[in-house]
Amino acid sequence: MSPETATQSHTDLVVDVGPVAHGGHCVARHEGRVVFVRHGIPGEKVRVRLTESAPDAKFWRGDVVEVLAASPDRVEHFWDFADSRRSWSHRHPPLGGAELGHISLARQRSLKAEVLAEQLKRLAGVERVTEVEAVDGPAAAGTADGLAWRTRAGFAVTPGGKLGMHAHRSDTVLPVREMPLAVDGINALRLWEIDLQGIERVEVAAPANGSRPLVLLVPAPAPGTRAKRLSAILAQLPEDVSVASFDPAKGEALQLRGRTYVQETAAGHDYRVTGDGFWQIHRAGPDTLVGAMTGFLRDGGFLDAGAVVADLYAGAGLFTAPLADAVGVTGSVLSVEGSPGTSRDARKNLHGASQVEIVQGRVERVLRQSQRNFDAILLDPPRAGAGKAVVNQIGTGPRAVAYVSCDPASFARDLGYFQQGGWELSGLRAFDLYPHTHHMETVALLTPRR
CATH class of the missing domain: 2.40.50.140 (Nucleic acid-binding proteins)
Incomplete structure (x- = not known):
């Protein structure tokens, strides 16, 4: 040495x-x-x-x-x-x-493709190389350089009350004066100019359709000064911005001004999404993923009028609504979502679709209790993936499963479970919905092994 x-x-x-x-x-x-x-x-x-x-x-x-x-x-x-x-x-x-901002966008995507291929081979035994597709078309104007795509952003607050973000794997909060990955609707709020003392976290949503943004303020645990501080911050935010106080322990948003939700648009439908509810953060992400999912199922003949379909981890109904369009009134769609607030959003968003049944609960429990035979199932689980219990509950009854994933490792693991249960990977697309970061989104088509 x-x-x-x-x-x-x-x-x-x-x-x-x-x-x-x-x-x-x-x-x-x-x-x-x-x-x-x-x-x-x-x-x-x-x-x-x-x-x-x-x-x-x-x-x-x-x-x-x-x-x-x-x-x-x-x-x-x-x-x-x-x-x-x-x-x-x-x-x-x-x-x-x-973390990938020092790499050309083309090389970023090739590196992500390498990661996806390595995870598929190591965790599922699948030899497959898939291009990671750029998402920078007309619906995402201004994102050809990989910037200005985030319609949602979360911020920490420095001890001095300034807008900040965490260093990687650290409790250190550094002040910021811009967020280049965020859409103009977020940066235009200029939150870095506001005194945020008394606030622990700030979540911002600025829909790609230009509708009213929402600022969620998570107060620090100091009840005595909370109301006064919230009022002071509210006065510094533009009048046309909705503002709410959010209690993570209760999962409740308290209206301070405007609405406690945002209005999103995708695939020809309007969606109400509560402040803490899940929505794809890339401005072109919802339409991109809906197009890939419906393309796989329609081209394979698994999605047509009269079909019986399940949308698992359905969220506010991003995929449920176009699935309901495809199966028509003679078909049916079961929407399953674990979050009570997000499930309420789905009920509001799909109240006019008589062919949709919305169930709030754990996916594996609902599947276990369901007596339906599904033609196709859509899976869009959180980053941790669906897991073995859900895969086993799906069994081999459906003719197809469309799997939307934001994590190649959990997807590859679940693909291994599906293969053990008699399924095979019939189609795979990957999208660079998170430029300059290591994240990607995949959409896969699984069918019973012949």
Whole structure:
């Protein structure tokens, strides 16, 4: 071990950046130990500042602070606060949420395709390479550079009451004065100019259709000053913005001004979505995913008038409404959602669709109690995936399953469960709905193995 290595082994290391891995980092090695490196590109030689380096740890983590041999795919980061080299030069870690901003968009997508292929092979034994498609068409005007696509953003608040965001895997909150990935409707609020003392978190939704934005304020646990502080913040926000106070423990939003929900539009339908309810955050995401899902099911002959369909983890009804259109009044759609508030949204959004039955509850329980034979099932689970219990409940009765996933690891794991149950992967598309981050969205078609 050299003197330099001995004195800097727990601070800075020089490594060759290896292959990309799921989670927004690449794999490097130092004296036999794995180092998960963020803000590098495979093939580069870099200096890494270790952020997690316990002597007995199986692996370490670190951020690139200097590039000694750069990849041709390296570009200038669009956001100083998320740029690892600039941030560490100012003695603080970078923000999370734009960890691929130093890579050209084309290479970002090829790296994501590598991650998807690796997860499918390792967890499901499936050899498949799928292009990660760009999503920057007319419905997402202004996003060809991978910016201005987020219609929802969550912020922390610094101890001094300034709008902030967390550094990656850290409790450190850094003040921000912009969010380049957010749509103009969010940045136009200029929340960084407001004194947010007494607030723990701020959630903002600005629908892609231009309808009224919503600001959700999560007060810090200090009841004595809460009403006064909320009133002061309300006075600093534009009149045409809805504002609500949100209690995470109760899951309740208290109206302060305007509405406690936003009005979204997708696939020819309008949707009410409560402030904390789930909605695809890329401005073109809802239409993109609905198109991919219906394309798979229709082209395969699984979705037509009279079909019996289930929409599991249905949310506010993004997929339920177009499924109801497809099956018509002679068919039926079962909508299952675990969140009571989101399920209430679905009831309002689909009140005119007599062929839709909405059930609020755990998916595996509802499936177990259901006596229906489904022609097709749509799965759009949270990041953790559907899991073995749900896959087993689905069985092999349906003619097709369309699986929408935001996590390649949980999707590949569930695909393995489906394969064990007699299913096979018949179609797969992947979309870059989260440019400059390691996340992606996939839509798969599963059919019973012949």
